[in-house]
Amino acid sequence: xxxxxxxxxxxxxxxxxxxxxxxxxxxxAVKKEYEPMLLLPxxxxxxxxxxxxSIAFEHEGVPGFLKVLFDAGINTELFPILIFIAVGAMCxxxxxxxxxxxxxxxxxxQLGIFLTVIAAIALGKAFPSLGFDLPTAATIGIIGAAxxxxxxxxxxxxxxxxxxxxxxxxxSYMSLVPxxxxxxxxxxxxxxxxxxxxxxADADIPKALCISFPIVVTIxxxxxxxxxxxxxxxxxxxxxxxxxxxxxxxxxxxxxxxSNLVTLLLGITIGASMRAEAFLQxxxxxxxxxxxxxxxxxxAGGVLFAKFLxxxxxxxxxxxxxxGAAGISxxxxxxxxxxxxxxxxxxNTFVIMEAVSANVSGQLGSVMAGGIVLAVVPVLMGWV
Amino acid sequence: xxxxxxxxxxxDDFGKAIFLMVTGVGFVFLVQxxxxxxxxxxxxxx
Numbered sequence: 516x517x518x519x520x521x522x523x524x525x526x527x528x529x530x531x532x533x534x535x536x537x538x539x540x541x542x543x544a545v546k547k548e549y550e551p552m553l554l555l556p557x558x559x560x561x562x563x564x565x566x567x568x569s570i571a572f573e574h575e576g577v578p579g580f581l582k583v584l585f586d587a588g589i590n591t592e593l594f595p596i597l598i599f600i601a602v603g604a605m606c607x608x609x610x611x612x613x614x615x616x617x618x619x620x621x622x623x624x625q626l627g628i629f630l631t632v633i634a635a636i637a638l639g640k641a642f643p644s645l646g647f648d649l650p651t652a653a654t655i656g657i658i659g660a661a662x663x664x665x666x667x668x669x670x671x672x673x674x675x676x677x678x679x680x681x682x683x684x685x686x687s688y689m690s691l692v693p694x695x696x697x698x699x700x701x702x703x704x705x706x707x708x709x710x711x712x713x714x715x716a717d718a719d720i721p722k723a724l725c726i727s728f729p730i731v732v733t734i735x736x737x738x739x740x741x742x743x744x745x746x747x748x749x750x751x752x753x754x755x756x757x758x759x760x761x762x763x764x765x766x767x768x769x770x771x772x773x774s775n776l777v778t779l780l781l782g783i784t785i786g787a788s789m790r791a792e793a794f795l796q797x798x799x800x801x802x803x804x805x806x807x808x809x810x811x812x813x814x815a816g817g818v819l820f821a822k823f824l825x826x827x828x829x830x831x832x833x834x835x836x837x838x839g840a841a842g843i844s845x846x847x848x849x850x851x852x853x854x855x856x857x858x859x860x861x862x863n864t865f866v867i868m869e870a871v872s873a874n875v876s877g878q879l880g881s882v883m884a885g886g887i888v889l890a891v892v893p894v895l896m897g898w899v
Numbered sequence: 900x901x902x903x904x905x906x907x908x909x910x911d912d913f914g915k916a917i918f919l920m921v922t923g924v925g926f927v928f929l930v931q932x933x934x935x936x937x938x939x940x941x942x943x944x945x
Contacts, residue, residue, distance in 0.1 A: 615938040622927040629920035636912045649915050721945040724938065731937050739930060879934070880927050887926045888919070895915040897908050 525567040529791035537561035549690035553782045560786015581787035592671055594781040595664035596749045601774035603753020604766050610872040614716045621876025624842030625884040626816030631809035632656035653888050655802055658685045659809025660881035662844040669885055679789040680799040684806035692848045696840050699814040704836050710861040711835040713869055725758040743886020817842035841870040844881035850874040
């Protein structure tokens with residue numbers, strides 16, 4: 516008789532809570548449209564893996580389809596890499612080529628990553644039970660890259676047990692950029708600064724530059740930080756397919772079929788890492804809080820850097836500091852937020868091109884930051 | 900340089916995190932500088 520009710524008898528309160536978390540993620544995806552392409556599969560994966568006996572993941576040593584996907588796509592880092600090829604094929608660097616000074620905002624807005632690492636270490640010292648050592652802190656900091664695949668890639672290397680909360684934090688905050696960034700920007704800028712009008716840069720971009728750029732970036736990154744090559748290389752490969760002009764079909768396939776398929780599999784597989792025993796811990800709440808801190812610091816880093824540059828620029832050549840906030844990798848959401856704020860302040864302030872430039876360079880910057888974290892942390896830990 | 904890295908490696912996590920921040924931000928700026936120069940060069944040459 517008991518066997519008939521195995522499902523009911525095998526469940527536990529933490530698993531029921533996780534099923535509820537999965538339902539909330541699905542609700543956020545469907546009702547609020549917060550990153551639905553990822554939050555919905557993640558939510559459903561979380562439900563699947565927390566159902567009684569967890570057959571979909573692993574039961575009595577027999578791997579289920581989610582474990583097979585996890586081992587093949589996450590443990591091998593294949594899914595994030597494939598996503599990067601798709602992202603590269605979607606990236607248009609032309610706005611950045613028109614105004615290359617905007618590239619530096621893609622670097623400044625990575626400050627949040629590293630400040631959050633310090634904050635995580637401080638919390639780890641104050642509360643040793645959190646177990647935040649340097650690799651874990653670095654993984655948490657990478658949420659500030661505002662770049663899901665980079666966060667997943669670094670988490671896979673340094674703190675695989677935290678993959679669930681890290682991924683959920685990364686993707687949730689990316690979708691919450693319109694809520695997170697405006698208050699930070701307003702707090703750090705005056706109305707006068709927010710209405711600065713920037714000179715329009717309208718230069719022709721040579722095709723040779725578009726084709727050469729991904730190749731140069733890959734080679735430079737390969738020599739300076741070899742650990743970043745899988746990330747940068749796949750991103751730039753996708754971009755080269757797009758820009759070369761002779762692989763239209765592959766470019767379209769990477770932007771659509773590859774992107775959609777891998778996103779689907781990545782989402783449900785990340786959901787599979789949200790098993791109750793791993794997710795329902797104090798660590799998860801702290802990671803979610805630190806992820807928010809990272810996004811705030813990123814935004815502040817970009818805005819303050821723009822203000823710093825303005826100290827050295829002539830009155831008619833100032834940068835609207837809001838553009839600095841778009842230096843994070845959340846594309847194109849951050850650029851849109853900045854333009855929306857500019858329009859709200861003054862209907863004649865147009866910063867969309869500059870914001871898109873900063874946003875695209877933020878995509879480069881976040882991958883670079885991920886690469887340097889992957890390269891330096893093992894050295895500091897004495898692993899190499 | 901080696902001595903500096905050694906002292907950081909054998910130091911506490913705060914020192915390591917600060918070292919990571921300096922090298923991380925510095926590296927990203929440096930690489931963006933290289934790309935900036937490449938873009939400017941292309942614009943000049945074309």
